Amino acid sequence: MAEANDLVQAFDNKIHAEEKIEPKDWMPAGYRKNLIRQMSQHAHSEVIGMQPEGNWLTRAPTLERKSVLLAKIQDEAGHGLYLYSATETLGITREEIVQALHDGHAKYASIFNYPSLTWADIGTIGWIVDGAAIVNQVALQRTSYGPYARAMVRICKEESFHQRQGYESVAVLARGSAQQKAMAQDALNRWWWPALMMFGPHDADSAHSAQSMLWKIKRKSNDELRQSFVDQTVPQAEIIGLEIPDPDLKWNEQRQHYDFGEIDWDEFKQVINGNGLCNRERLAQHKQAHANGAWVRAAVAAYVKGKTGESGE
């Protein structure tokens, strides 16, 4: 018992001293579980997030836009891989992680359950959705679990390309024809609120937040992160002449922050619980892609087995 207390003490000391927890270190079961939940959810978000963008790949308006989008989507696949392997350092297998997604036990960012209806959505996703993700990920570079923090540093380096290409693409539409500008505004109208929801429930209502903050898995609260996102995005919209679809949005001189309207939490819950516009489609497509790849995995395994079999005998 004294020994167990020593372990807890050593763990707490590391957290307190801003030292990273590494895979082989002792850690409380709850810390491990909490991390597996958050990191696998993060990994799934990177992977599922490719679907709304992939939807426009073959219809990109120019070859350059197509190449850029392809590169961005490839990055997202890479982000998923960084995060899956970082999650595996906690003692769970890739198969179990993917199975949890397919069973519906593991979630992913609910924003990807919204459809990408027009080309303007693609720029808007880069600008707004990646923009919101960046705010969250920059804070997570200081998360207490070493492999997660290092994956975040790597991911953040690539994210600013994602946001800039999106913003530039929206800006081009916003200064184009009236029709193009209307398309950009419409995309912003549809993605703005779901983007605010990406930061999760209010701090007071967030199930995992308090403990995650104590363990320094999370470094900033949902509401803090959401506020930074609003503060940085409103001027970006103004500069390209688009309007944030929130009548309550206004600068608060006293707080030195923007005040903004209340999120439709009912919609948030509906989408999280599987009733968004695309939940079923996203999951079905992932399962299908995974199943379609089975013969490739089997063929590679057979090839390698044959090769090593030959040299071994």
Next chain:
Amino acid sequence: MSELSPLFEVFLRGRRGLDHIHVGSLHAHDAGQALEYARDTYIRRSEGVSIWVVESKDIHASQESDVASFYDPMDDKAYRHATHYTLPDGVDNM
């Protein structure tokens, strides 16, 4: 039976003359495939000029609980550090 392939650790040399640094891990069936996957996953923007892949099971690591036997001797050998020696006034940058 798991269809999952073995785990490899990936190390990158950023530029000629630098050390290889651990960047993460990935699953592959053999070293050749691991190198290709590492290229696609970790150097999409010329982050490296050389990749090492090592099967994770081949890495032997010290345990933090062994820290005493690994590092203890250093604590009483302050004379190994340059700062242990005071220099006369007028002599600096040695």
